Structure formats: structure tokens, C-alpha cells
Amino acid sequence: MLNIEKKAEGTNLEVKLTGRLDTVTAPQLEGAIKESIEGVTDLSFDFSELEYISSAGLRVLLAAQKIMNKQGTMAVRNVSDEVNEIFEVTGFTDILSIE
Amino acid sequence: MKELVITAETKNLDEVMTFVDTFLEEAECSMKAQMQIDLAVEEIFVNIASYAYAPGTGPATIRVGLTDDGSVFVIELIDQGVPYNPLAKEDPDITLSAEERKIGGLGILLTKKSMDDVQYEYANGSNILTLRKSIR
Numbered sequence: 001m002l003n004i005e006k007k008a009e010g011t012n013l014e015v016k017l018t019g020r021l022d023t024v025t026a027p028q029l030e031g032a033i034k035e036s037i038e039g040v041t042d043l044s045f046d047f048s049e050l051e052y053i054s055s056a057g058l059r060v061l062l063a064a065q066k067i068m069n070k071q072g073t074m075a076v077r078n079v080s081d082e083v084n085e086i087f088e089v090t091g092f093t094d095i096l097s098i099e
Numbered sequence: 100m101k102e103l104v105i106t107a108e109t110k111n112l113d114e115v116m117t118f119v120d121t122f123l124e125e126a127e128c129s130m131k132a133q134m135q136i137d138l139a140v141e142e143i144f145v146n147i148a149s150y151a152y153a154p155g156t157g158p159a160t161i162r163v164g165l166t167d168d169g170s171v172f173v174i175e176l177i178d179q180g181v182p183y184n185p186l187a188k189e190d191p192d193i194t195l196s197a198e199e200r201k202i203g204g205l206g207i208l209l210t211k212k213s214m215d216d217v218q219y220e221y222a223n224g225s226n227i228l229t230l231r232k233s234i235r
Contacts, residue, residue: 091193
């Protein structure tokens with residue numbers, strides 16, 4: 001189960017995720033980003049309620065980061081220790097701006 | 100050991116996770132270890148669902164148990180698809196930038212890093228991957 005809450009303001013987009021970002025739910029996030037990312041210069045993710053992320057979720061974040069490298073900035077906020085450990089093991093701490 | 104036999108399809112992932120998590124909760128597994136085990140099981144099951152019987156599908160068998168003293172979780176993931184040792188694959192380079200990174204290839208790395216021990220065996224026409232993880 002994943003709940004995706006999007007807040008758009010001008011060219012800012014904030015995406016709050018609640019639940020699990022896994023093989024089953026990652027396509028939902030991919031679709032949500034795809035439909036909203038055009039023209040966005042400031043993309044941020046709020047992970048305060050994200051319990052779990054698997055490699056399928058990492059793939060979606062990497063794809064979003066690649067898009068944002070061309071058109072603005074991307075930040076990931078309020079990452080739990082467990083999720084952060086996965087970012088560390090996979091080298092994502094060097095790719096993402098984790099705040 | 101408890102056993103689940105299920106069609107290896109991604110849409111069955113939730114059922115697999117429920118089977119594993121129910122066992123781990125009864126075993127009083129720590130939250131951190133449970134998340135790491137979930138990660139590994141997801142990666143391996145999705146691999147089986149995606150590749151073992153491609154383009155068709157077939158069964159996956161998942162057996163879970165604990166060592167005698169109850170401190171180590173043991174899980175076997177078994178399929179009768181094409182022989183494939185996921186551990187033989189080279190790890191992706193995790194020092195590359197976002198632009199240089201390929202999308203994917205992280206699943207097995209995550210599995211190896213989050214488990215205490217991962218072993219592959221091919222026997223009687225089956226791929227058998229055995230994972231071990233301390234749950235305390």
C-alpha cells in the first residue's frame with residue numbers, strides 16, 4: 001500500500017509518500033511523477049511516513065533525479081534511519097540530496 | 100519449516116510478504132531485521148517472477164524457519180525455472196553519478212548487503228537460494 005500526496009505551487013512540487021514503495025507500488029509513483037513533472041524546477045519528496053523502499057522504488061527515484069538534473073533541483077526530506085541505510089548501501093546518498 | 104507454494108508472478112508479492120512477515124512477527128523479529136528480510140525476499144521473488152519461467156510462468160516455493168535457538172531466520176526460495184545463480188553476477192558500481200547509473204541491477208546487491216548469508220544451489224532441477232539473517 002502506498003499513498004501519494006502531491007502539492008503543486010507554481011513550479012514547485014512536493015510529493016509526500018505514506019506506506020511502502022515496492023515492486024507493486026513503484027509504478028504508481030512513476031505515473032504520478034510523469035503526469036506532474038513537466039515545468040517543475042523544484043521537486044521535493046517527504047519521506048516522513050515512508051516505511052519501506054525496495055530497489056523498484058530506488059529505480060523511480062533515480063529516474064526522477066535524472067529528469068530533475070536537466071530542469072531544476074530535487075530533494076528528499078525526513079528520511080527514516082531504515083530507509084537511509086538502504087540509500088547508503090546502494091550509494092544513493094551520493095546521488096540524491098537528502099535533507 | 101513453514102512452506103508457501105505460489106505462482107511466481109509479481110502480483111503475488113503481497114501474499115508472499117504477508118506469509119513472511121506473519122512468521123517474523125510471531126518470531127518477534129526486530130523491526131530493522133524485518134525490513135531487511137522484506138527487501139531481500141522481494142528482490143528474489145520478483146527476480147523469479149520476472150525471469151525464471153519467462154515468457155511463461157511457474158511455481159515458486161518459499162520455506163521459512165528459525166535455527167534451533169530461535170535467533171536466526173532461514174528462508175529458502177525455490178523455483179524450477181532456468182538454472183540461474185544470481186550471486187555470480189557482478190555488483191553494480193555504486194560510485195557512479197546519477198547520469199552514469201543504469202536503472203536497475205541493485206536488487207541482488209541489496210539482498211547480499213542486508214542478509215548475513217546468501218547461498219545458491221542447483222539441485223534436482225531446482226534453483227535454491229537460502230538466506231540467513233539474525234533477527235535479534
